[in-house]
Amino acid sequence: xxxxxxxxxxxxxxxxxxxxxxxxxxxxxxxxxxxxxxxxxxxxxxxxxxxxxxxxxxxxxxxxxxxxxxxxxxxxxxxxxxxxxxxxxxxxxxxxxxxxxxxxxxxxxxxxxxxxxxxxxxxxxxxxxxxxxxxxxxxxxxxxxxxxxxxxxxxxxxxxxxxxxxxxxxxxxxxxxxxxxxxxxxxxxxxxxxxxxxxxxxxxxxxxxxxxxxxxxxxxxxxxxxxxxxxxxxxxxxxxxxxxxxxxxxxxxxxxxxxxxxxxxxxxxxxxxxxxxxx
Numbered sequence: 001x002x003x004x005x006x007x008x009x010x011x012x013x014x015x016x017x018x019x020x021x022x023x024x025x026x027x028x029x030x031x032x033x034x035x036x037x038x039x040x041x042x043x044x045x046x047x048x049x050x051x052x053x054x055x056x057x058x059x060x061x062x063x064x065x066x067x068x069x070x071x072x073x074x075x076x077x078x079x080x081x082x083x084x085x086x087x088x089x090x091x092x093x094x095x096x097x098x099x100x101x102x103x104x105x106x107x108x109x110x111x112x113x114x115x116x117x118x119x120x121x122x123x124x125x126x127x128x129x130x131x132x133x134x135x136x137x138x139x140x141x142x143x144x145x146x147x148x149x150x151x152x153x154x155x156x157x158x159x160x161x162x163x164x165x166x167x168x169x170x171x172x173x174x175x176x177x178x179x180x181x182x183x184x185x186x187x188x189x190x191x192x193x194x195x196x197x198x199x200x201x202x203x204x205x206x207x208x209x210x211x212x213x214x215x216x217x218x219x220x221x222x223x224x225x226x227x228x229x230x231x232x233x234x235x236x237x238x239x240x241x242x243x244x245x246x247x248x249x250x251x252x253x254x255x256x257x258x259x260x261x262x263x264x265x266x267x268x269x270x271x272x273x274x275x276x277x278x279x
Contacts, residue, residue, distance in 0.1 A: 001049035068199030124152030
């Protein structure tokens, strides 16, 4: 029989030949998933023989990964902040930058009671993270995609939160108004970038990625509407593309926002604009 170590080494070579980055770690993740253990546990099981009942579905996953299916879709879950979330092709795979955004918001000295809206919630990781960490907040999660919203509801059910609601809406059409805070990770990729993107990223829904020639079509609609739907003194924070800070700042200014700042992400990219509606 093939051992755990032999399977990892053979799968790693297979993925490397197909241009998969971080091939060994991904192969370890696949093996650990099928054995119901952690990657670290594998180091104590290298000599363990694997039966065909394990190898057959593992080969299928390995083939799919070699063809560019994201590891997160194959495993079906991803860790974000302090929770494990379901993830699949219905919504954008959560990025580390969005986790930075959640942690930044949670570091603010905000009131214990807030009405917060997560616009373009996708799988719900951002809004649900805020709702889980701040049980006194009421968080409304909004998406135009019914499939993405269904995934967000499934994640909400796993977390068993009682301070959330879900709205299918094209931006603010059906959300109501009077929010203390709005967070948004809207599509911001220029359509022209499609041909340069990795095959893994292109497994995300196009609706969650692309927004016009410069990636800002939806953001230009969103910002002035967000101003009108915030309470006086309310806050707005967003995630944007690596070269969009000056344009988004201008949009915030022209819409009436004040105290505008743009925080960098861990890579030093101006990634997170934040602003206030004047009181």
